[in-house]
Amino acid sequence: MAEAHQAVAFQFTITPEGIDLHLSYQALNQIYLSGLRSWKKRISRIKNRIIKGVYPASPSSWLFVVIAILATMYMQSDPSMGLITKIREHLPLSLSLSAQGQTVLSVLLFSTLLWLSLILALRFCLKLLLSYHRWMFELHGRISTKTKVWATLVRLLSSRKPLLYSYQTSLPHLPVPSIKDTLERYLESVKPLLDVAGFQRMTRLAAEFEKSLGNHLQKYLKLKALWATNYVSDWWEEYVYLRSRSPIMVNSNYYGMDFLYVTPTATQAARAGNTITALFLYRRKVNREELNPSRIPGTVIPLCAAQCERMFNTTRTPGEETDVLQHWQDSEFVAVYHRGRYFRLWVYRAGRLLSPREIQYQIQRILDDPSPPSPGEDKLGALTAGNRMPWAQVRKQFFSSGVNKRSLDCIEKAAFFVTLDDQEEGMMGENPSVNLDRYAKSLLHGKCYDRWFDKSLSVVVYKNGKNGLNAEHSWADAPIVAHLWEFTLATDAFHLGYTTDGNCRGEIEHSLPPPQRLSWDIPLQVQTHVSESLAVAQALADDVDCHVFPFREFGKGRIKKLKMSPDSFVQLALQLAYYRDRGTFCLTYEASMTRLFREGRTETVRSSSNESCAFVLALEAGEDREHCRKLFRKAAEKHQNLYRLAMTGSGIDRHLFCLYVVSKYLGVESPFLKEVLSQPWRLSTSQTPVQQMELFDLVNHPEFISLGGGFGPVADDGYGVSYIIMGEEMINFHVSCKHSCTETDSHKFGSQISQAMMDLMTLLNPDFKEATKANPDKQS
Incomplete structure (x- = not known):
C-alpha cells in the first residue's frame, strides 16, 4: 500500500557486503517539517509566556x-x-x-x-x-x-x-459571601414558592443552620478560598459533572445549530472541509493566544479565558466512581464516523494544515468507501451515551490493550470528533417547524451511537450540507463554545467560501494518503454491553420533546427603546408563560457567568422573585395597566440586580453547594442543606450570548442568522429553555421537556412564550398592538 510505504522513513537489509540501507527522503522530509512545526510552536509558547508574564508591561x-x-x-x-x-x-x-x-x-x-x-x-x-x-x-x-x-x-x-x-x-479571586447574606437571599428567593407554613419551616431550618453548623463549614470554605484559585470551580466540575453516573447525552451535553435560512453549500464533503478548516484555524489562534480576551460588552473589563485551554484534544474518560478529563497538548488529526465506520483523518502534512479542498477530497474518500463496519463497530459509540459505570468497566477490560486501545486512542486524542450524518436536516420542506425540532433532537442525541459524547467537541455534518455541534459540558460552559462556533460559521461562509459549484477552494495534492480506517476486535460480550447502553440511551432520547422556533415579531431593538434589559424582558415572559402553562410558580434557574473572577464558571440567577410573581399575578388578575407597568419595571429591575449580584460573586447557589460539599467531607448532616440541594429546577433557562457581531453583517446579509443552541430538560417534570437574541428583530427559542410527563409539552409552552412576549410588549407599548394589526405579515 502506498500509505504504508510513505509511513516508513527507511528500510534496511543484511547483505554479504554489509548493511544495505534504503532511505526514503520524502518520508524523512515529512519528519523534518513536522518536527520544525513542533519546535516553532514551542518557541511561540515560550515567547507568549514571556509576553503575558510581564503584562501589563512589555518586554521592551x-x-x-x-x-x-x-x-x-x-x-x-x-x-x-x-x-x-x-x-x-x-x-x-x-x-x-x-x-x-x-x-x-x-x-x-x-x-x-x-x-x-x-x-x-x-x-x-x-x-x-x-x-x-x-x-x-x-x-x-x-x-x-x-x-x-x-x-x-x-x-x-x-x-x-x-x-x-x-x-x-x-483577575481577582472569587470571594466567599457571608453566611448571613446567603441565607437571607435564599429565603427571599423561595418565599413566593412556599405557603406560610412551608416558609416558616425553611426560615427555622436556616436559622438553626446559621447558629450551629453554618459558621463551622464557612471556616473551611474561607480556608479553601485562601489556598485555591477558585473555591467553587474544581468541586463544581467534579461533583456536578464528572461524578455523575447517569448518561451525559441529553442530561449534560448541549448543542449548537447552523444558520437558520442559509446553507452555504449542499455538498456534504465541502461543508465538512470548510468546517474542519475553520475549527483548526480557531485552534491555531487559541494556541498562539491571538484571540482577543473576552470582555464585558461595551467595556474594557476582561473575562477569564481559562476554559479555552481544554477546548481541543480533550476527552472525558469514564471511571467507576468519577470520570477524568484528559487533555493533550496537540493533535494533527480528527476522528470521523460514517455509516458505522471510524476513520482517522490527518489534517496536517509536512507541518502545514491541509487546504479546505484537500480536506474535502479526504472526506469524499470516506463517503465513497464501500467497506462495511466490522462486527460490533457500528453502534460502539452507544457506550458513551449510556450510564457511565458500565462504560468504565468495559473500557478497562476490553479497551486497555491491543488493537482496541490503539483505535480508542485515535478517537480520544483527536482534535475533535466528526460525524458525517446520512440524514438531511434544517428548516426545509413543507413543514419547516417540525423539521427544526427534528434537527435539534438530532444534534442533541442523534441515533445515540453515531456521536462520541465523551469528546469535548463533536461536529455533525449532514447529507444536505447542514452542520451543527454537540459539546461535552464538564470542560467549559456554553459561551466558550458559542464563541468558537460563531467564528467557525463566519469563517466558513465569509472567508473560506465556496466555488460556484459548491466545492471548497484551494488546490489538491493527489498523493495524500487516504484516511486510515480504525480497526476493532469487538467480542460478543462487548456487543452485549453496547446493546444495553444503547437501550438506556434510546429510551432517554425517545423521551425528549424538543421545539425550536424563531420569534420574529420583535427583538432587542424594540425592547431597548423601552429602556429595558432584553434579558429581563425575556425572563419575565418566561415567568408569565410558565404560570399560564402550570397555574403556579416554580424554582427558576438562569445561568450567569462568574468569569470576572479567575477560573470562574457560572452562578444561578433565581429569576422567580417576589417582584416577578407579584407582576404576573396582577397582570393575570386584570389589574390596572399602569399598576401592572410599575410592577413590571420593578420586577425587571429586581432581575437585573440579581444578575449583577450573581456575576460579582454574591450569588446563592454555588456558596450553598460548596458548604454542602464541606459537610459531606466532614461527615455531618445538615437538614437545611440537604433540602436546599434537593429542590428541583422545573424551569431551567439560559441565554446564548452573541459575542462577535462584527463577524456577521446582518444589515446587508440578514439571512445569515444563527439559530443558537439548546439543551435537555433538567427536571423530569420541567422545561429547559435556551434563547439567543439575534440582531435587532429576532429571538430564537429552544424548548425541551419530556414526553413521559403528562403536564409538559414543548410546543404548548413555546406558544405560551410567544403569547407572553406579545402581551408584555403590548402592555408596555400599547401602539405595538395596532402596529402588529397593520403589518400581519410579520407575525409567524
Whole structure:
C-alpha cells in the first residue's frame, strides 16, 4: 500500500557486503517539517509566556528601565540610593571584570529587579481595579466620579494589546459571601414558592443552620478560598459533572445549530472541509493566544479565558466512581464516523494544515468507501451515551490493550470528533417547524451511537450540507463554545467560501494518503454491553420533546427603546408563560457567568422573585395597566440586580453547594442543606450570548442568522429553555421537556412564550398592538 510505504522513513537489509540501507527522503522530509512545526510552536509558547508574564508591561520596557538608570548614573546621580553599590560589593570575586564592567553589571541587576518590582506593582494595581464591581450597579447616565476615575485607570493599564491569557494572573479571586447574606437571599428567593407554613419551616431550618453548623463549614470554605484559585470551580466540575453516573447525552451535553435560512453549500464533503478548516484555524489562534480576551460588552473589563485551554484534544474518560478529563497538548488529526465506520483523518502534512479542498477530497474518500463496519463497530459509540459505570468497566477490560486501545486512542486524542450524518436536516420542506425540532433532537442525541459524547467537541455534518455541534459540558460552559462556533460559521461562509459549484477552494495534492480506517476486535460480550447502553440511551432520547422556533415579531431593538434589559424582558415572559402553562410558580434557574473572577464558571440567577410573581399575578388578575407597568419595571429591575449580584460573586447557589460539599467531607448532616440541594429546577433557562457581531453583517446579509443552541430538560417534570437574541428583530427559542410527563409539552409552552412576549410588549407599548394589526405579515 502506498500509505504504508510513505509511513516508513527507511528500510534496511543484511547483505554479504554489509548493511544495505534504503532511505526514503520524502518520508524523512515529512519528519523534518513536522518536527520544525513542533519546535516553532514551542518557541511561540515560550515567547507568549514571556509576553503575558510581564503584562501589563512589555518586554521592551526592561530596556527602557536599564537605559534610564544608566543615564542617571552617567549624570552622577544614584537613583538606587546606594543599592547599586551594595550589589557591586557582593558580586563574586571570580568575575574578572573591570570597575566599569562591574558597575554596568550591577546596574543591569538593579534595573531588572526594579523592572520586576514595577511589573508586580502594576499587576497588583490592575487586580485591585478589577476587584471593583460597584460600577455594575450604577444607573445608566448617573456614573459616579469614583467609577469614572476607576474606568480611566483600567483603560490606562489595559492600553497594550493583550494576548488571550494576559489578564489571568490579574483577575481577582472569587470571594466567599457571608453566611448571613446567603441565607437571607435564599429565603427571599423561595418565599413566593412556599405557603406560610412551608416558609416558616425553611426560615427555622436556616436559622438553626446559621447558629450551629453554618459558621463551622464557612471556616473551611474561607480556608479553601485562601489556598485555591477558585473555591467553587474544581468541586463544581467534579461533583456536578464528572461524578455523575447517569448518561451525559441529553442530561449534560448541549448543542449548537447552523444558520437558520442559509446553507452555504449542499455538498456534504465541502461543508465538512470548510468546517474542519475553520475549527483548526480557531485552534491555531487559541494556541498562539491571538484571540482577543473576552470582555464585558461595551467595556474594557476582561473575562477569564481559562476554559479555552481544554477546548481541543480533550476527552472525558469514564471511571467507576468519577470520570477524568484528559487533555493533550496537540493533535494533527480528527476522528470521523460514517455509516458505522471510524476513520482517522490527518489534517496536517509536512507541518502545514491541509487546504479546505484537500480536506474535502479526504472526506469524499470516506463517503465513497464501500467497506462495511466490522462486527460490533457500528453502534460502539452507544457506550458513551449510556450510564457511565458500565462504560468504565468495559473500557478497562476490553479497551486497555491491543488493537482496541490503539483505535480508542485515535478517537480520544483527536482534535475533535466528526460525524458525517446520512440524514438531511434544517428548516426545509413543507413543514419547516417540525423539521427544526427534528434537527435539534438530532444534534442533541442523534441515533445515540453515531456521536462520541465523551469528546469535548463533536461536529455533525449532514447529507444536505447542514452542520451543527454537540459539546461535552464538564470542560467549559456554553459561551466558550458559542464563541468558537460563531467564528467557525463566519469563517466558513465569509472567508473560506465556496466555488460556484459548491466545492471548497484551494488546490489538491493527489498523493495524500487516504484516511486510515480504525480497526476493532469487538467480542460478543462487548456487543452485549453496547446493546444495553444503547437501550438506556434510546429510551432517554425517545423521551425528549424538543421545539425550536424563531420569534420574529420583535427583538432587542424594540425592547431597548423601552429602556429595558432584553434579558429581563425575556425572563419575565418566561415567568408569565410558565404560570399560564402550570397555574403556579416554580424554582427558576438562569445561568450567569462568574468569569470576572479567575477560573470562574457560572452562578444561578433565581429569576422567580417576589417582584416577578407579584407582576404576573396582577397582570393575570386584570389589574390596572399602569399598576401592572410599575410592577413590571420593578420586577425587571429586581432581575437585573440579581444578575449583577450573581456575576460579582454574591450569588446563592454555588456558596450553598460548596458548604454542602464541606459537610459531606466532614461527615455531618445538615437538614437545611440537604433540602436546599434537593429542590428541583422545573424551569431551567439560559441565554446564548452573541459575542462577535462584527463577524456577521446582518444589515446587508440578514439571512445569515444563527439559530443558537439548546439543551435537555433538567427536571423530569420541567422545561429547559435556551434563547439567543439575534440582531435587532429576532429571538430564537429552544424548548425541551419530556414526553413521559403528562403536564409538559414543548410546543404548548413555546406558544405560551410567544403569547407572553406579545402581551408584555403590548402592555408596555400599547401602539405595538395596532402596529402588529397593520403589518400581519410579520407575525409567524
